[in-house]
Amino acid sequence: MILTDITETLNFANVTSAIDNLLEQTWGLPSWAATTIECVLVGVGLLLVYALLALFYILYERKICAYIQCRVGPVRVGPWGLLQSFADMFKILIKELIDLKNVDKFLFALAPYLVIIASMMAFAVLPWGRGLQIIDFNIGIFFLVAVSSIGVLGILLAGWSSANKFTLIGAMRSGAQMVSYELSIGLSVLTMVCLSGTMSITGIVEGQNRLWYLFQGHIPAIIAFVIYLIAATAETNRGPFDLPEAESELTAGYHTEYSGIHFGFFYLAEYLNLFVVSGVASLLFLGGWQPLHIPGWEGFNDVMNHVPSIVWFLIKCFVISYIIIWFKWTFPRLRIDSLLKLEWKYLLPINLFNLVLMAMIIFCGWTL
Amino acid sequence: MTSLGIFGAENGVMALVALLTGAGLVFLALWIAGLISPKSYNRQKGEPYECGIPTRGESMSQFKVGYYLFAILFLMFDVETVFLYPWAVKMRAWGADGLLAIAIFFAIIVLGLVYAWRKGALEWK
Numbered sequence: 001m002i003l004t005d006i007t008e009t010l011n012f013a014n015v016t017s018a019i020d021n022l023l024e025q026t027w028g029l030p031s032w033a034a035t036t037i038e039c040v041l042v043g044v045g046l047l048l049v050y051a052l053l054a055l056f057y058i059l060y061e062r063k064i065c066a067y068i069q070c071r072v073g074p075v076r077v078g079p080w081g082l083l084q085s086f087a088d089m090f091k092i093l094i095k096e097l098i099d100l101k102n103v104d105k106f107l108f109a110l111a112p113y114l115v116i117i118a119s120m121m122a123f124a125v126l127p128w129g130r131g132l133q134i135i136d137f138n139i140g141i142f143f144l145v146a147v148s149s150i151g152v153l154g155i156l157l158a159g160w161s162s163a164n165k166f167t168l169i170g171a172m173r174s175g176a177q178m179v180s181y182e183l184s185i186g187l188s189v190l191t192m193v194c195l196s197g198t199m200s201i202t203g204i205v206e207g208q209n210r211l212w213y214l215f216q217g218h219i220p221a222i223i224a225f226v227i228y229l230i231a232a233t234a235e236t237n238r239g240p241f242d243l244p245e246a247e248s249e250l251t252a253g254y255h256t257e258y259s260g261i262h263f264g265f266f267y268l269a270e271y272l273n274l275f276v277v278s279g280v281a282s283l284l285f286l287g288g289w290q291p292l293h294i295p296g297w298e299g300f301n302d303v304m305n306h307v308p309s310i311v312w313f314l315i316k317c318f319v320i321s322y323i324i325i326w327f328k329w330t331f332p333r334l335r336i337d338s339l340l341k342l343e344w345k346y347l348l349p350i351n352l353f354n355l356v357l358m359a360m361i362i363f364c365g366w367t368l
Numbered sequence: 369m370t371s372l373g374i375f376g377a378e379n380g381v382m383a384l385v386a387l388l389t390g391a392g393l394v395f396l397a398l399w400i401a402g403l404i405s406p407k408s409y410n411r412q413k414g415e416p417y418e419c420g421i422p423t424r425g426e427s428m429s430q431f432k433v434g435y436y437l438f439a440i441l442f443l444m445f446d447v448e449t450v451f452l453y454p455w456a457v458k459m460r461a462w463g464a465d466g467l468l469a470i471a472i473f474f475a476i477i478v479l480g481l482v483y484a485w486r487k488g489a490l491e492w493k
Contacts, residue, residue, distance in 0.1 A: 035381075038377065039381065039382075039385045042382065043386075043388065046385070046386060046389045047389050047392070050393070051393070093400060093401050093404065093405070094401075094404050094405050094406075095401075095405055096406050096407060096408070097398075097402065097405060098413050098414075099413075099414060100413075100414050101415065102416060113391055113394050116393055117387055118390075119390075120386050120390030120393070121383060121386045121387060123386075124382065124383070124385075124386035134385075134386065135379050135382045135383050135386065136379060137379045137383075142453060143383075162416070164417065165416075165429060168429070168431060169431065172431055172435045173435075175435065175439070176434075176435045176438045176439070179439060179442040179446075180438060182442070182446065183442060183445050186446060186449045186450075187449055190449060190456055193453065193456040193457060197456075197460055198457060199453070251417065251418075251419075260401055260405060261397050261398060261400075261401040261405075262398070264397070337491075337492035340438065340490070340492050341490070341492070344441075344485075345485070345490060348445070348481065349481070352474075352478060352481070355452075356474070359467070362460070363459075363467060
């Protein structure tokens with residue numbers, strides 16, 4: 001009994017319906033006004049979480065990279081350098097925005113909008129906890145894959161409109177890389193959609209009530225998880241796939257010509273995309289906000305249920321992000337030909353085979 | 369089953385809110401930066417940054433056609449993947465008929481990949 005009470009109080013839908021009641025019944029606002037206020041609340045909340053999370057992720061990466069390289073990382077600003085990212089953000093805000101001579105002004109200004117909007121919309125789809133999900137389409141995961149691919153457009157535009165040879169090469173590399181690896185992401189998501197039988201994000205999370213899909217799906221799910229991690233690393237343009245912005249060859253790649261906060265947007269979106277891909281991985285493979293359940297261990301499962309769902313989601317995201325950051329500081333950068341070979345000659349055939357295997361397992365009821 | 373977003377609002381409305389929030393973030397930050405950042409003019413600042421030496425030739429130059437080839441390949445495979453999604457959702461309901469139909473479609477995808485591979489389209493030259 002205690003268990004159900006706890007999960008009820010941790011349901012965020014109660015909070016939203018309480019706010020809804022307060023606005024409509026207690027204050028007697030008409031429903032359009034209440035909806036507008038709620039939209040503004042969601043927007044402000046989204047903005048705050050987006051910015052704070054990006055700042056946290058910058059610090060998170062710097063700390064992990066420091067420990068991997070036997071350093072201590074940022075320690076001066078605030079305890080454990082917690083305020084370092086804030087200081088950096090204010091510093092980047094007061095930097096000059098340089099007017100360039102040859103750029104295509106409209107496209108140059110448009111590119112950061114596309115990059116940020118793509119990551120913001122993908123971010124809004126993630127299920128943060130029980131009842132804490134902003135957009136819940138019944139084709140949720142498809143919507144997520146679709147909006148996150150808008151980011152490529154922003155990067156291509158940024159590189160092309162800058163009128164700089166390095167940005168052009170960086171953008172082209174980035175485009176080729178991101179569209180190639182998007183195929184792998186699409187196919188491994190498809191494999192998991194086969195298993196879940198629904199594209200709704202709520203449906204996918206509910207389906208992992210007893211056991212996470214990583215364990216439910218046998219070998220194909222594990223293969224899909226590994227492929228997803230590799231493709232997600234490439235998709236976020238992070239090392240060892242960071243050749244679009246390989247400093248030693250291309251200065252800074254597609255965002256060389258952007259200065260001040262203009263550059264900051266690309267930086268922000270890059271870290272947010274890291275969170276988004278970790279969020280999708282935890283949603284598809286590790287049960288989203290569902291607690292860790294082991295069949296048969298009733299006591300253990302009960303204890304796990306007492307941890308709030310948002311904590312579960314964040315822990316899973318941070319663990320997966322840790323792995324992706326770990327890749328960056330461990331492996332050397334790939335060449336463009338080996339990068340494309342890895343995708344088209346290895347990951348894509350394996351992925352197609354994996355899809356057949358998953359279909360067979362579901363269809364014939366095979367257990368491996 | 370129709371599912372609704374947060375506050376029981378329409379999903380499309382919430383997607384629009386997310387879109388406007390993203391646009392608002394960029395707009396606000398640029399506005400603030402425009403207010404508090406310094407401005408100074410120098411003719412050299414407007415030049416493209418390429419190694420620090422004066423730029424030679426046209427900047428928006430021609431580039432390798434290989435990228436274009438991979439974009440075409442991507443388009444082909446991605447659209448085919450999109451067609452597989454409805455089947456993945458309805459797989460259990462459609463049963464053997466659906467499996468047969470999708471097996472033929474899937475064979476075409478694999479043939480496409482084999483063809484591109486044999487033609488050498490996957491090589492980076």
